[in-house]
Amino acid sequence: MNTFNNLLAQLQGIVGAEQVLTEGDLTAYEQDWRKRERGKALAVVRPASTDEVAQVVKACAAAQVSLVPQGGNTGMVVGSIPDTTGTQVLLSLRRLNRVRAVDAANLTVTVEAGCVLQTLQEVCEKEGFLFPLSLAAEGSCTIGGNLATNAGGTQVVRYGNTRELCLSLEVVTAQGEVWSGLTGLRKDNTGYDLRHLFIGSEGTLGVITAATLRMYPLPASQLTAFAAVPSLEAAVQLLGLAHKYLNAGLTGFEVMGDFALSLVRKHFPQQTVPFAGLSPYCVVLENSDHESESHARAQFERLLEAALEDGCVLDAVVAENLAQARALWHIRESIPLAQAQEGLNIKHDISIAVSRIPAFVQETDALLEQHFPGVRLVNYGHLGDGNLHYNVQAPAGTDAQAFLRDQEGAINALVYAMVDRYNGSISAEHGIGSLKREKLAHHKSPVALNAMRAIKRALDPKNLMNPGRVLSIE
């Protein structure tokens, strides 16, 4: 008890007493976004500078107290909340939120970890640039969390994951030292690239405090189309045509199964979903053009004409203005919420080579329907990146809670076995956290797992950085 009290006094000395929270309503920090789990922190500590983060980490390391870094707490895999022991410090990075510099000539922005993604997008836009990371949680998630989970989102098909957008990092190590790697260099072959170790490490190797990220010129026009396609094979065929006709202009390609869209129609009847019930799948696609809107429209027309001729599109609409474009994207973004309103469900964030997705879905759908009669398959996602949110909803009219309790393990086993057969990944963009830790142990090669454990032991020998997340080192 004394150790904890001494530590709390030290932490108050570092960040100020009002930034060490131990009582009151800490739900926003202690409960995960999907409300699956709730932990209990020894304290929520809110530093405002890299130096304060370093001092906090040093104090915790000396007291052998583990730390859980947290940004916006929008993660999907229970990785950003403390465990239930009441002995972990929750390190909130949200006050570390300055945009430090915009370097127009270098096309980079240097930003602190707690900056909210949408704020960064807006700052870049004001300077005449695009920061292309885009996801439905952008109003709350932070750059540090995006880097720590290597977030994907809806523009990966053109700009890549957060990893591809990051040129350099500033990190506080598990020992409380500051690695100031913010060079903003595009070329730097001076040995191991440590940046890539910390990106995607989910807070288990160190605390990301700042990053230098790529910006892009703002496109002159962004057009959105919504197309009904006769099958998933046709959606893949359309993707190929979109790459050919739009080239680097293709900045979004999302697929939505008809059942997923029917949930949007049911729970958000105020939204107009085009082509209701016309086809088993619809696609929303985006063309960003650097010439003009008329050029973008002409390109889209050529693409859709070719697709109609090939039979891979049944019908399509192109948004006439920004409001229509937003409404079309809103349909896609509403699927997770509609699904939540329908009831508890089993989520899978998987990736498979794009070319193999139709066969994977056909085979896995059939197996699930055979072994779990009546299950409803909510299939949608970032088809342009080979990433599906392949979710399973309990049969209509049944007790969803009981269904999950009895069947979740078997359904996960079936889906992930199929993912393995197709040489895919059990976590495309959400990470591992504690939710998928045991699964990772089964689905990752032992050689890779041993290398990961060796890295963890080398960088965090006391196992104080978000212990128990991603992998166990015991």
Ligand SMILES: Cc1cc2nc3c(=O)[nH]c(=O)nc-3n(C[C@H](O)[C@H](O)[C@H](O)COP(=O)(O)OP(=O)(O)OC[C@H]3O[C@@H](n4cnc5c(N)ncnc54)[C@H](O)[C@@H]3O)c2cc1C
């Ligand atoms: C509605 C909704 C839509 C979403 N859509 C997408 C999507 O399209 N694509 C996608 O990839 N994800 C998506 N997500 C998941 C989530 O938004 C991302 O994982 C996001 O990157 C998490 O950022 P955060 O700041 O909320 O991180 P948190 O949830 O706070 O933390 C996530 C992980 O990162 C670690 N961490 C956080 N900050 C730091 C730091 N500074 N240093 C070290 N470790 C840190 C935490 O310990 C934790 O392990 C979505 C979530 C929601 C709620």
